[in-house]
Structure formats: structure tokens, C-alpha cells
Amino acid sequence: MSFITRGFSGRGRERDPRLPPGQSLVEDWPVLSAGPTPDVPTDEWSFSIRTENGLTQWTWDEFLALGVEDVTVDIHCVTHWTKLDMDWRGVSLDTVFQNIETSADYVMVHSYGGYTTNLALEDLLDGKAWVATEAEGEPLDPEHGGPARLLVPALYFWKSAKWVRGLVMSENDEPGFWEQNGYHMHGDPWTEERYW
Amino acid sequence: MTRIRPAWLVGTVTEILDETPTAKRIVLDVPGWPGNDAGSHLDIRLTAPDGYQASRAYSIASYGPTSRVVLAVDIIPTGEVSPFLTGELRVGDPLEVHGPLGAYFVWKPQGFGATTGPVQLIGGGSGIVPLLAIAQAAADAGRMDDFRLLSSVRTPADQFFDAELDALAASGLRIDRIYTRQAPEGFPTGRLTRESLAAAIPDPATLERTYVCGPTPFVEAVADWLIDLGHQPGTIRTERFGGA
Numbered sequence: 001m002s003f004i005t006r007g008f009s010g011r012g013r014e015r016d017p018r019l020p021p022g023q024s025l026v027e028d029w030p031v032l033s034a035g036p037t038p039d040v041p042t043d044e045w046s047f048s049i050r051t052e053n054g055l056t057q058w059t060w061d062e063f064l065a066l067g068v069e070d071v072t073v074d075i076h077c078v079t080h081w082t083k084l085d086m087d088w089r090g091v092s093l094d095t096v097f098q099n100i101e102t103s104a105d106y107v108m109v110h111s112y113g114g115y116t117t118n119l120a121l122e123d124l125l126d127g128k129a130w131v132a133t134e135a136e137g138e139p140l141d142p143e144h145g146g147p148a149r150l151l152v153p154a155l156y157f158w159k160s161a162k163w164v165r166g167l168v169m170s171e172n173d174e175p176g177f178w179e180q181n182g183y184h185m186h187g188d189p190w191t192e193e194r195y196w
Numbered sequence: 197m198t199r200i201r202p203a204w205l206v207g208t209v210t211e212i213l214d215e216t217p218t219a220k221r222i223v224l225d226v227p228g229w230p231g232n233d234a235g236s237h238l239d240i241r242l243t244a245p246d247g248y249q250a251s252r253a254y255s256i257a258s259y260g261p262t263s264r265v266v267l268a269v270d271i272i273p274t275g276e277v278s279p280f281l282t283g284e285l286r287v288g289d290p291l292e293v294h295g296p297l298g299a300y301f302v303w304k305p306q307g308f309g310a311t312t313g314p315v316q317l318i319g320g321g322s323g324i325v326p327l328l329a330i331a332q333a334a335a336d337a338g339r340m341d342d343f344r345l346l347s348s349v350r351t352p353a354d355q356f357f358d359a360e361l362d363a364l365a366a367s368g369l370r371i372d373r374i375y376t377r378q379a380p381e382g383f384p385t386g387r388l389t390r391e392s393l394a395a396a397i398p399d400p401a402t403l404e405r406t407y408v409c410g411p412t413p414f415v416e417a418v419a420d421w422l423i424d425l426g427h428q429p430g431t432i433r434t435e436r437f438g439g440a
Contacts, residue, residue, distance in 0.1 A: 003206065003243050003290075003292055004243050004244070004245050005241075005242040005243050005244070005280075005289075005290075005291065005292070006286075006289050006290075007280070007284040007285070007286075007289075008242040008243065008244050008250075008280055008284065009244050009245075009248075010242070010244045010248045010249075010250055010276065011276045015248065021249070022241070022249065022251045024250055024251075024252075024276060030412070030436075031412045031416070031436050032436055033434060033436065034300055034301070034433065034434060035419070035429055035430070035432050035433060035434055036419035036420065036422065036423050036429050036432050036434065037416060037419065037420070038429065079252075079253050080239070080251045080252055080253065113429060114429075114430065143412070143416055180299075181298065181299040181300040182202075182297060182298060182299045195202055195294075195297060
């Protein structure tokens with residue numbers, strides 16, 4: 001890359017090493033969604049995992065009873081912003097998958113409102129993903145995906161599906177809603193897997 | 197669905213105009229640009245001499261099979277890219293762009309994702325940018341009778357693409373204008389409300405799709421009202437401008 005933009009020196013000269021390429025720090029928390037914000041009361045919320053062996057389903061209370069944990073992570077949006085050191089609370093996918101038997105390697109995440117995103121199971125396990133119900137000490141706002149959203153901080157944030165309601169295991173990596181609309185199948189911010 | 201593969205390309209700035217007191221219109225010629233659907237966006241990447249880079253996404257106000265790409269950039273004073281684009285950039289400068297991007301908040305007269313019935317466009321402030329492209333595409337396709345546009349701005353001076361909207365209105369596009377702070381003679385002043393929205397747009401039963409674009413609070417309010425008024429969530433496509 002030899003291109004230089006005439007007259008540009010940049011403001012963020014002290015570039016935080018936690019910033020992936022092409023990302024800039026934000027202090028606020030921008031909202032990006034393709035449609036209206038669904039209204040999902042927790043007493044109507046449920047979460048399920050469908051595998052080749054059947055369906056496992058939890059109510060809100062049953063799901064939280066699996067055990068919540070607190071994590072502090074950085075999140076990276078494909079629209080070039082990064083927010084560092086965010087405090088989240090949620091149920092680890094390791095906990096969720098504890099009693100789930102499957103030989104499938106891929107996951108389609110389904111949300112209230114109809115959105116989907118695809119992930120590899122290995123990107124969800126070993127302390128890499130949560131179903132989050134709180135952010136920065138507060139219940140998750142509906143516009144940020146409340147009552148519960150997926151949290152997969154190692155990938156661009158569209159993979160952290162808002163208003164999550166379930167996972168469907170799959171033998172194959174099929175594109176979800178965002179991926180059909182131009183976004184990358186995997187979405188690693190460190191290698192800028194933004195679009196295909 | 198055929199896909200145009202986006203790529204990094206170097207365009208040249210051919211025109212810079214004052215769009216509003218806080219925004220510039222930037223016209224680029226981008227050799228190799230594959231054309232774009234109405235409503236899509238692109239990334240702009242700025243590179244400093246030491247290799248430092250900053251990128252942002254911007255909606256495109258133009259559409260079609262042309263290498264001419266029209267943007268309108270509102271300055272965010274605390275930002276890094278928009279102050280450069282609205283203050284430093286000059287005609288003749290090369291600029292790196294990546295696109296076209298986005299296959300959802302777009303409109304096409306036919307093919308995948310096309311509409312056959314009434315469409316409502318609702319823009320808040322600079323949210324009018326992709327909607328202008330959609331309105332223009334509808335007009336060019338002879339489909340303007342199906343379309344309505346609602347634009348909410350603070351004052352008349354804050355209206356992006358004012359002359360273009362007037363021209364579309366003169367050729368038959370129904371445009372409703374909302375002025376939240378100061379209106380011209382003969383227009384009321386005040387924010388869009390659930391009631392004024394309901395009065396300005398078609399009945400949910402007759403509307404095939406609604407596009408809403410603008411700052412997050414505007415889009416959240418309008419989308420919530422639409423649902424409240426009985427519009428199906430699946431008919432509402434939104435694009436929110438964040439603070440970054």
C-alpha cells in the first residue's frame with residue numbers, strides 16, 4: 001500500500017494496540033440494525049438449541065439459572081468503530097452447550113425479528129461467546145439487542161446477533177441474513193474480514 | 197442474484213459543493229467503479245504519510261452504471277474522517293474508496309428485492325442521502341407514482357439535496373417536509389410525531405415497504421411508530437447513522 005491521502009495526518013496518533021486495522025475508538029455506543037427494534041418481554045423470551053438429536057429449550061429464568069458470569073471485552077463493529085473494555089454479564093456458551101450432544105460444526109443463530117447469522121461452533125466455545133443480558137451494569141436496551149444478545153467479541157459485532165432466540169446446528173456453513181447481504185462468512189476484525 | 201464484487205479503488209474528486217451549513221457534497225469519478233444500486237454505501241479510507249489509516253462508511257446519493265459517485269458528508273466536529281472530507285479535501289485530490297456495499301437497504305425496479313407496490317421513504321437530516329438515490333431510481337424507472345418521501349430537517353438551510361428534491365416534486369414525487377426548529381413561510385414548525393407520521397404516509401395495508409434512514413433516535417422513534425400504526429416489521433428497512 002503506497003497510497004497517501006494528501007493533507008491527512010490523522011488525529012488518533014496514539015493508536016491503542018487493541019484497535020484492529022481500519023477501526024477507530026468510540027466512547028458512545030452506536031446502534032446498527034436492519035429493521036425496527038423488536039419488543040420481547042422476558043416472560044415471553046425463550047432460548048433453544050436444535051441439533052440432529054432434537055430441541056433443547058429454556059425460559060428466561062431457566063436460562064439465567066444455568067449461571068451468569070461477568071466479562072470485560074472489546075467490541076468491533078464492521079462500520080469501523082471499536083469500543084474497549086465493555087462490561088457484560090451473560091451465560092457462557094460453554095455452559096449452554098454443557099449437556100448438548102452434536103456432531104455438527106456450524107451454527108445458524110436466529111433472532112426475534114427474523115435475522116440470522118452464521119458461525120462456526122469453534123468460535124462459540126472455550127470462553128469465546130456468551131448470551132448476554134446486561135451491558136455496563138444495566139439490563140440490555142432493546143435497541144442494543146435486549147433482552148438478550150449473542151456476544152462474540154473476537155468477531156465483528158454483527159455476528160453478536162441482537163434479540164437472540166436460538167441456535168440451529170448445521171453440518172454446513174450457510175450464509176445468514178447479513179452474510180447474504182454482503183458481509184463476510186467469518187468476520188475476523190484483525191484480518192479485516194468485512195465483506196465478500 | 198448476481199453480485200458486484202466490491203474492491204478498493206482510487207477515485208478523483210471532481211466537485212465539492214456546500215450542501216448545508218455543516219455538510220459538503222463531494223462528487224467523485226472512480227475509474228473501475230462497477231456502478232451501484234440505489235441506497236448502497238461505500239467505505240472511504242484515509243492514509244497518512246506514516247501509514248496511519250482511518251476509514252468510515254458513507255451512503256451514496258447517486259446510483260446506476262456510472263463511475264460518477266455522489267456523496268454528502270455532514271461534519272462531526274469530534275470525528276476524524278468527516279472533518280478532513282469537509283475541510284481539507286480539494287477538487288483533484290485522489291481518494292480511496294471501497295464498494296459498493298450493502299444489498300439490503302437498496303431499491304431496484306426489478307429483480308431480487310424489487311417492489312411492485314407503494315413505497316415510503318423517510319429521512320431524518322443527512323438520512324436523506326441514500327433515499328435521494330432511491331427516489332431518483334424510482335423516477336427514472338417510471339415508478340414515481342408508487343413512491344412518497346418524507347424529509348425531516350431542523351431548518352430549510354439544513355435540507356440536503358434541496359434542489360434535487362424540488363425537481364423530483366415538480367415531476368410528480370409526493371414529498372412531505374418536516375421542519376423541527378424553523379420552517380419557511382406557510383409550513384408548521386415541530387418534530388415529527390406518531391400522529392403527523394400517520395397522516396403523511398399510506399395505510400399499512402397498502403404500503404409494500406418503508407425505508408427509514410437517519411440518526412439513531414430518529415430511526416428508533418419512526419420505526420416504533422410504524423409498528424404501533426400496524427406496519428409489519430418485515431416491510432420496514434432501516435439505516436441508522438451512529439455517532440462515530
